[in-house]
Amino acid sequence: MPRTTDFQDIRYQIDGPVAVVTINRPERYNAMRARTVEELVHAFRAAWADHAVRCVILTGAGGKAFSTGGDVKQRAETGDYGPSESGLFELDHLHRLIRELPKPVIAAVNGLAIGGGHVLHVLCDISIASETARFGQAGPRVGSFDAGFGTNYLARVIGEKRAREMWFFCRQYDAATAERWGLVNAVVPPDQLMPEAMNWATEVARMSPTAIRFLKHSFNTDTEHQAGVANLATAALDMFVDTAEGQEGAAAFAEKRKPDFTRFSL
Numbered sequence: 001m002p003r004t005t006d007f008q009d010i011r012y013q014i015d016g017p018v019a020v021v022t023i024n025r026p027e028r029y030n031a032m033r034a035r036t037v038e039e040l041v042h043a044f045r046a047a048w049a050d051h052a053v054r055c056v057i058l059t060g061a062g063g064k065a066f067s068t069g070g071d072v073k074q075r076a077e078t079g080d081y082g083p084s085e086s087g088l089f090e091l092d093h094l095h096r097l098i099r100e101l102p103k104p105v106i107a108a109v110n111g112l113a114i115g116g117g118h119v120l121h122v123l124c125d126i127s128i129a130s131e132t133a134r135f136g137q138a139g140p141r142v143g144s145f146d147a148g149f150g151t152n153y154l155a156r157v158i159g160e161k162r163a164r165e166m167w168f169f170c171r172q173y174d175a176a177t178a179e180r181w182g183l184v185n186a187v188v189p190p191d192q193l194m195p196e197a198m199n200w201a202t203e204v205a206r207m208s209p210t211a212i213r214f215l216k217h218s219f220n221t222d223t224e225h226q227a228g229v230a231n232l233a234t235a236a237l238d239m240f241v242d243t244a245e246g247q248e249g250a251a252a253f254a255e256k257r258k259p260d261f262t263r264f265s266l
């Protein structure tokens with residue numbers, strides 16, 4: 001297990017009672033490969049184990065992106081999301097960890113939150129967005145999908161019609177729309193994002209940790225069955241990305257062209 005100081009794809013910093021986890025691949029718009037996911041798992045476990053930590057902020061490095069999801073270039077190159085130390089691709093584990101960590105997780109959405117990056121912020125307890133943030137799903141454009149928490153839980157948050165619109169059309173939505181839809185809790189100017197996220201984090205850090213823990217678990221119970229669906233969806237995605245249809249999406253993105261799905265049928 002890498003130490004928090006040895007991370008390559010993320011940064012892990014402690015600021016008083018707050019752990020700040022930053023996805024740090026700005027040249028790829030903070031897209032995640034298997035290593036990134038593994039390091040995020042270690043970071044959230046470290047925050048769980050540290051009794052001084054009362055809240056976690058998740059954000060992305062640079063001004064452009066929070067995260068644009070799975071690293072599509074890596075997938076086009078190797079057909080998978082690359083190596084990890086454990087040999088596992090722990091996406092489901094990461095999603096569960098954000099939910100199960102008995103401390104609030106605040107997403108500070110500093111730019112594009114697309115695809116799996118969008119799912120990450122949706123799973124956080126609270127989302128605070130920069131005015132420049134943009135939100136969307138991208139799977140059907142790049143031969144991918146998150147049909148677990150990415151669909152079911154999203155629909156709980158913003159409603160069925162809007163969730164289906166997000167997935168079926170792969171459009172991007174601005175921060176004002178996200179706030180109107182209840183997808184984020186607050187929108188602030190870009191230079192206020194981290195100070196505002198820290199304000200929220202330090203405010204909740206003053207609350208009874210045990211009360212917060214039980215409340216978070218209670219909120220989760222209503223959607224806990226979706227974890228099983230998420231396992232099914234990830235297993236299905238594993239198989240789908242190896243198909244010609246899945247590969248067409250990743251290849252088109254890497255080659256900077258529009259995908260051609262016309263030869264595929266159900």
Ligand SMILES: CC(C)(COP(=O)(O)OP(=O)(O)OC[C@H]1O[C@@H](n2cnc3c(N)ncnc32)[C@H](O)[C@@H]1OP(=O)(O)O)[C@@H](O)C(=O)NCCC(=O)NCCSC(=O)CCC(=O)c1ccccc1C(=O)O
Nearest residue numbers: 028029031032068069070071072073115116138139142144
């Ligand atoms: C986000 C864009 C719409 C931004 O467009 P634009 O502003 O024009 O910038 P670009 O020039 O396209 O991008 C700048 C630069 O970054 C590279 N890049 C951006 N996103 C990715 C990415 N996802 N993977 C790899 N590289 C990326 C881009 O190539 C540019 O580099 P150059 O060298 O300058 O060319 C647009 O970039 C875009 O559409 N990006 C792809 C978004 C996408 O399709 N994401 C994947 C969705 S599917 C998914 O996430 C499911 C996978 C999954 O489950 C998963 C997998 C692995 C880990 C975690 C997860 C998960 O949590 O879900």
